[in-house]
Amino acid sequence: MPLPDLFRDRISLPVIGAPMFLVSHPELVIAQCKAGIPGTFPTLNARPLEVLDEWLARITKTLAEDPKAAPFGVNLVMHKSNTRLAEDTELTIKYKVPFVVTSVGSPAPMVEHVHGYGGLVFHDVTTIKHAQKAIDAGVDGLILVCTGAGGHAGFLSPFAFLHEVRKIFDGTIILAGAMSTGRHIKAATVMGADIAYLGTRFIATTEAHAADAYKNMIVSSAAADTVHTPYFSGVPANYLKPSLAAAGYDPDNLGINPDGGSLSIDGGDKSGPQPWKDLWSAGQGIGAIEDIPTVADLVARMKEEYAAAG
Ligand SMILES: Cc1cc2nc3c(=O)[nH]c(=O)nc-3n(C[C@H](O)[C@H](O)[C@H](O)COP(=O)(O)O)c2cc1C
Numbered sequence: 001m002p003l004p005d006l007f008r009d010r011i012s013l014p015v016i017g018a019p020m021f022l023v024s025h026p027e028l029v030i031a032q033c034k035a036g037i038p039g040t041f042p043t044l045n046a047r048p049l050e051v052l053d054e055w056l057a058r059i060t061k062t063l064a065e066d067p068k069a070a071p072f073g074v075n076l077v078m079h080k081s082n083t084r085l086a087e088d089t090e091l092t093i094k095y096k097v098p099f100v101v102t103s104v105g106s107p108a109p110m111v112e113h114v115h116g117y118g119g120l121v122f123h124d125v126t127t128i129k130h131a132q133k134a135i136d137a138g139v140d141g142l143i144l145v146c147t148g149a150g151g152h153a154g155f156l157s158p159f160a161f162l163h164e165v166r167k168i169f170d171g172t173i174i175l176a177g178a179m180s181t182g183r184h185i186k187a188a189t190v191m192g193a194d195i196a197y198l199g200t201r202f203i204a205t206t207e208a209h210a211a212d213a214y215k216n217m218i219v220s221s222a223a224a225d226t227v228h229t230p231y232f233s234g235v236p237a238n239y240l241k242p243s244l245a246a247a248g249y250d251p252d253n254l255g256i257n258p259d260g261g262s263l264s265i266d267g268g269d270k271s272g273p274q275p276w277k278d279l280w281s282a283g284q285g286i287g288a289i290e291d292i293p294t295v296a297d298l299v300a301r302m303k304e305e306y307a308a309a310g
Helices: 026-034 049-064 085-094 108-116 128-137 158-168 182-190 212-220 241-246 284-288 295-308
Strands: 015-017 040-042 073-077 099-103 120-125 141-145 172-176 195-198 226-229 237-240
Touching (some): 026 040, 026 049, 026 295, 049 085, 085 108, 099 108, 120 128, 120 172, 128 141, 141 158, 158 172, 182 195, 182 295, 212 237, 212 241, 226 241, 237 241
Parallel strands (some): 015 195, 073 099, 099 120, 141 172, 172 195
């Protein structure tokens, strides 16, 4: 399956800037789209609801003024604990957001809404079972979140997962997990993915809404400095060990968290260090991240690496 028509001639590299809780704000999304790669953000980053209205108005207007800009998308968390889903859906429809990334729950309720105004739905999956359910729900694309990804990473190898999904799906396949360079993006397309989905690499950019200490920790860390654990949010996610140590945890001996059994999409309202805010997430691709450039410079470099990879 080639790229969706929405992206044809409108992207400069087969990459989507993945949505990241707390990190993806309009500055990052706009910079990504202006550099020619679709940017996204979780709607829950815009709080309260009026802020989402303002962000969508600003992003839509700014990108409409740049004929070369790539389209943008929003991430809607479908889990029942997301009490804002109905309102965020209304605003998504109001602004006709070009594409929607659904995660943590069935995409089915969103497909009709988004197709109704001509948008696309891409759904995050970590297993074949969930991929099949999303296909049955009529999604346009599947995001295969593989082992080593930042945030709630999966367990499957990208080689295994992509091959099995391609056998059952002729829609757009978006591959995620531990990619940081143009060569990685090229490798994803050689493997048969239509688009690569990069999160962590964009945390270490000037436009990302992240503390300097977080960006610097990504630059100074490597894969061995990450731990994949359900300890903090009830679902396995990759965290930077130095951020856990700074919060008083022993990252190599976390044990079982008596309070960590249920999924909390935004870290919940527990006291103490908060996942995402204080306990920083990053994927295994951090060993290839050595600087904190602007998004424009990063995408320009990735294009060169992509071309040089053959
Ligand atoms: C700090 C951080 C926050 C994330 N928050 C979200 C989120 O709110 N919603 C979502 O669908 N994915 C989220 N993700 C996952 C990304 O969208 C994407 O799948 C992942 O970053 C890809 O792997 P990579 O980080 O190795 O490039 C997050 C990832 C990171 C690193």
